[in-house]
Amino acid sequence: MSACLDIRHLSAVLPNGQRVLRSVSLSVQPGEVRALVGESGAGKTMIGKAVLGVLPKSVRIVEGEMLIEGEDLGRLDAKARRTLIGARTALIPQDPLTALNPSRRIGSQMTDRLVRILGWSGERADTRIRQLLDEVHIRDPERVLKCYPHELSGGMRQRVLIAAAFAAEPRLIVADEPTTALDVTVQKQILRLIAQLQRDHGTAILFVTHDLGVVAKISQRVSVLYAGKVVEEADTADLFADPKHPYTRALMAATPRYTDPLASLKPVDESVLAGLAAEIVAADQAWRASHG
Amino acid sequence: MLLQRFLVRLLTMLVTLFGVAIVVFVVIRVAPGDPIAMMLPPGASNDDIARLRALYGLDKSIVQQFFIWLGGVLHGDFGTSISLRQDVLGLVFNRLPATLELATVALLMAVAIGATAAILGARSRGTAVEAGIDIASGATLSIPDFLWGLVLILLFGVLIPVFDISGRVSPQLDLPFVTQFYLVESILRLRFDLTWDLLKHMLMPAVALALPLAAIIAQLLKQSLKEVLDLDYVVLARVKGFSETQVILREALKNAALPTLTLVGVQFTFLIGGTVIVERLFSYEGLGNMAIDAVINRDLPLIQGIVLVFALLFVLINLTVDMTYALLNPRLRHG
Numbered sequence: 001m002s003a004c005l006d007i008r009h010l011s012a013v014l015p016n017g018q019r020v021l022r023s024v025s026l027s028v029q030p031g032e033v034r035a036l037v038g039e040s041g042a043g044k045t046m047i048g049k050a051v052l053g054v055l056p057k058s059v060r061i062v063e064g065e066m067l068i069e070g071e072d073l074g075r076l077d078a079k080a081r082r083t084l085i086g087a088r089t090a091l092i093p094q095d096p097l098t099a100l101n102p103s104r105r106i107g108s109q110m111t112d113r114l115v116r117i118l119g120w121s122g123e124r125a126d127t128r129i130r131q132l133l134d135e136v137h138i139r140d141p142e143r144v145l146k147c148y149p150h151e152l153s154g155g156m157r158q159r160v161l162i163a164a165a166f167a168a169e170p171r172l173i174v175a176d177e178p179t180t181a182l183d184v185t186v187q188k189q190i191l192r193l194i195a196q197l198q199r200d201h202g203t204a205i206l207f208v209t210h211d212l213g214v215v216a217k218i219s220q221r222v223s224v225l226y227a228g229k230v231v232e233e234a235d236t237a238d239l240f241a242d243p244k245h246p247y248t249r250a251l252m253a254a255t256p257r258y259t260d261p262l263a264s265l266k267p268v269d270e271s272v273l274a275g276l277a278a279e280i281v282a283a284d285q286a287w288r289a290s291h292g
Numbered sequence: 293m294l295l296q297r298f299l300v301r302l303l304t305m306l307v308t309l310f311g312v313a314i315v316v317f318v319v320i321r322v323a324p325g326d327p328i329a330m331m332l333p334p335g336a337s338n339d340d341i342a343r344l345r346a347l348y349g350l351d352k353s354i355v356q357q358f359f360i361w362l363g364g365v366l367h368g369d370f371g372t373s374i375s376l377r378q379d380v381l382g383l384v385f386n387r388l389p390a391t392l393e394l395a396t397v398a399l400l401m402a403v404a405i406g407a408t409a410a411i412l413g414a415r416s417r418g419t420a421v422e423a424g425i426d427i428a429s430g431a432t433l434s435i436p437d438f439l440w441g442l443v444l445i446l447l448f449g450v451l452i453p454v455f456d457i458s459g460r461v462s463p464q465l466d467l468p469f470v471t472q473f474y475l476v477e478s479i480l481r482l483r484f485d486l487t488w489d490l491l492k493h494m495l496m497p498a499v500a501l502a503l504p505l506a507a508i509i510a511q512l513l514k515q516s517l518k519e520v521l522d523l524d525y526v527v528l529a530r531v532k533g534f535s536e537t538q539v540i541l542r543e544a545l546k547n548a549a550l551p552t553l554t555l556v557g558v559q560f561t562f563l564i565g566g567t568v569i570v571e572r573l574f575s576y577e578g579l580g581n582m583a584i585d586a587v588i589n590r591d592l593p594l595i596q597g598i599v600l601v602f603a604l605l606f607v608l609i610n611l612t613v614d615m616t617y618a619l620l621n622p623r624l625r626h627g
């Protein structure tokens with residue numbers, strides 16, 4: 001059986017030639033949650049956007065392949081790629097405040113993909129959406145569907161976006177820090193909700209986060225990203241039991257623990273970062289030499 | 293919320309109109325030129341001049357004159373035109389429809405051309421197509437409407453005479469109209485031969501009026517579209533599988549249109565101001581053309597009437613824009 005998502009040696013550059021992704025390889029098996037963890041600016045969002053075909057125009061992919069259920073996105077024309085991504089993937093965005101169109105009602109924003117891209121009847125889409133709203137514990141769907149986004153709280157909007165993401169039964173969901181923008185009290189509920197729906201629907205998720213605590217809670221496998229490079233990948237349990245890479249260990253040391261939050265609140269060890277930087281500079285030089 | 297907004301605007305409107313009325317009243321009386329002297333043949337006696345002046349009430353003080361005029365206006369009496377010796381209100385309403393039709397056709401043209409260019413430019417942002425649209429709109433914008441009028445007259449009136457460039461309608465035609473809204477009436481009466489003739493006469497002045505506004509719309513709307521196209525909800529729509537054109541039309545256009553809408557309102561009043569000279573250039577029988585005659589003849593009551601109607605028009609346009617803005621924006625609608 002082919003992987004749900006297979007990224008092979010993906011590299012991307014900015015207009016100034018700076019590499020933002022450095023030969024990234026990672027795969028997500030059907031039904032599994034793969035965490036992608038790294039500090040701010042590591043390129044986590046870039047990977048998610050690359051998979052979904054929505055990279056900013058300034059970012060150019062220079063090598064590598066991306067396969068969704070065995071289909072090579074690079075071999076499809078723009079329209080076929082869009083249709084494939086629309087039919088088999090979904091995105092749970094980071095910020096529910098900006099991810100809904102302020103001038104359209106929630107209902108139409110939730111059903112438009114089902115009706116206009118997947119060709120469902122309006123009735124079927126409506127039934128489906130109500131079912132999903134129930135699964136995310138929204139008790140008054142009638143009101144919510146008629147609302148404009150500004151009439152709902154952040155937590156409610158994120159529930160709506162989660163429901164919409166699962167509605168079309170995608171095979172793969174990219175969740176880009178889906179709890180970061182929310183209140184701490186709401187974060188846990190939303191995380192539990194995503195885990196619940198993921199289990200019920202058997203959807204594979206590429207779960208982007210900078211929080212190792214979240215990694216431990218939700219994922220089966222994890223890739224650690226540093227400066228656009230995957231420095232370690234492992235089963236989640238193994239990673240926590242026995243982190244191999246010095247950067248992973250430094251990241252863990254920098255993560256606060258509930259038992260003693262202040263004592264362990266310190267930045268990632270600088271000597272580790274210096275070593276990594278030297279390694280990456282050397283790799284970039286070699287890459288430039290071989291790619292002209 | 294919406295009602296409160298409306299009432300506040302209505303009050304501002306009245307204050308504006310009153311201000312305009314005072315300013316115009318004073319300015320045209322202080323400016324040089326004597327309407328009475330222009331009405332009488334050379335060599336008229338001072339007595340005759342004084343009698344005529346009294347007849348039109350011009351012998352009283354400006355303050356007295358103003359309140360007499362204002363009292364009339366409040367009863368719907370705008371006075372009598374000195375040069376045409378007809379009721380001012382009748383004259384204005386006779387010409388206003390021609391100007392409204394011209395301005396509306398020009399506005400629709402500007403929106404159609406401007407929005408198409410903006411959408412095309414935003415769709416192919418970062419390419420030569422966008423650069424071409426930028427250059428074209430920049431160049432169009434640097435030429436004012438009356439110069440466009442002259443260029444069009446030279447091009448299509450003199451060099452390649454394919455369009456009628458004079459008047460509102462071909463004089464030999466039999467007109468069955470009962471109102472002055474010829475264009476609207478010709479369509480309602482299904483007399484499309486007349487509609488066509490009217491449009492052919494309107495095309496050149498309308499294009500001259502529309503081009504600068506179209507360029508402004510193209511630039512501003514394209515800029516707003518590009519900003520909106522980077523927002524999260526637009527990215528989400530692309531992930532859903534919508535094409536770039538669908539994304540622009542369904543997700544981006546409405547939200548991007550708000551800033552442009554305000555500007556179009558302001559610019560539309562400029563466009564109506566532009567009809568004064570452009571109507572003159574194309575001998576189009578509208579209110580603007582009559583305004584120039586009124587100024588040349590120092591026809592004080594007529595000038596006052598025309599200016600007040602123009603001011604009312606401007607104020608109404610701003611009110612409409614403001615209300616549309618509130619309606620398009622759900623955040624304002626629910627307050």
Ligand SMILES: Nc1ncnc2c1ncn2[C@@H]1O[C@H](COP(=O)(O)OP(=O)(O)OP(=O)(O)O)[C@@H](O)[C@H]1O
Pocket residue numbers: 014020038039040041042043044045046047056058059210
């Ligand atoms: N539109 C863009 N154009 C050019 N460079 C960009 C753009 N967006 C991000 N970058 C750069 O690409 C790199 C990776 O950014 P990315 O957003 O993927 O990081 P991230 O891991 O998601 O970080 P965060 O945790 O802050 O979301 C960063 O160095 C960033 O400065």
Ligand SMILES: [Mg+2]
Pocket residue numbers: 044045046176
């Ligand atoms: Mg990010």
